[in-house]
Amino acid sequence: MQTTPEVGDEFVAISCVNVGVGPGGTTSMLARVALVDYKGHVLLDHYVQPTPGVTLTDCRTASTGITYEDLYSDNSLSFSEVQMKVGKMVKGKILVGYCIWNDLSVLGMSHPAVHTRDVGLYQPFRNALRSPNTIIRLPTLAWTLLNRRCSEGLLNPVEMARAAIDIYRSAAEDWENAITNRNWPSALPPSTFSRCYY
Template identity: 45%
Template sequence: MFSYNQSSTPSGRQWIALSTQSVGIGQGGTVSMIARVSLVDYRGRAIIDTYIRPTAPVASYRTPQTGIEPHHLENGIPFNQARDFVASAIGGKILVGHSLWQDLHVLGLTHPAIDTRDLGLFLPFRVTLRNLNNIIGLQTLMHQLMRRQITVSVQDSVGYPLCQEP
């Protein structure tokens, strides 16, 4: 018989959602470099939502998808400062997001797998949508499971984490 121990359920203070947006560097702008980071707490309050100053010349701002333009990054915070803040904020927390491996990669961070909830990899969602072998996009998940439409024109770096609350 299965018994449920409610005391082992994480409290809201232990959850944090992450979303990043990247611009393209290198030839053709095919290499992603972080340009914006957003962290949202369990209540939907932005902990940080900031642009990050580029550390290399930007070849593609990916403006149609991100809404990011050169003037956004001119006053961005230094990459190391953003990375250190995010590392401190997510330490010891359960990290929620979509395609988190990409967000963590552009930040140069890792997070324990046991404390990571990636909606793109969550098997029950993939089973429900009969798509076991593919990562399902956040827009599709939101539309199919919650009947909510997100990303009408450009990505919303704060809105994405709000969609991902546990």
């Protein structure tokens, strides 16, 4: 028996948390990734094992809550496994998130630009907060638009992905109408991350 697709089935929200590798831990490496559906239900939430041969120098625990043990727990997968899983789950979907280029970059992936909905780039949100040329922080968007706190303690990719999809949903009708009318309503991502889109 064939089931009817539910409203929002074409959307997946993403968020990643990184740790530091290399000298001084200033280079970011994927440490945890989460995907949620249109209603905020968790589709995927995994820690990511450090890439062999890469020196993990800073778990950034004070902000991420991630420890070395987390990255080798039963809920951790190799980078290639995570990349493959995420790739399969977002293929053909509209990807929602905040500063999506950061997530795509650390995952080593690209996604069709027209199939992204980045709440950090949506111009009406920027205009409403009187910051037309500035990327507004996700906690600020969540508080201003949803009266909800987000990422006040440790960075939690599930919480951040849920915030992104809920922020998107708050403007979904206007957002999609603008796209249908060929009036792309978002600013462009940084040109240095053009490889993350096609």
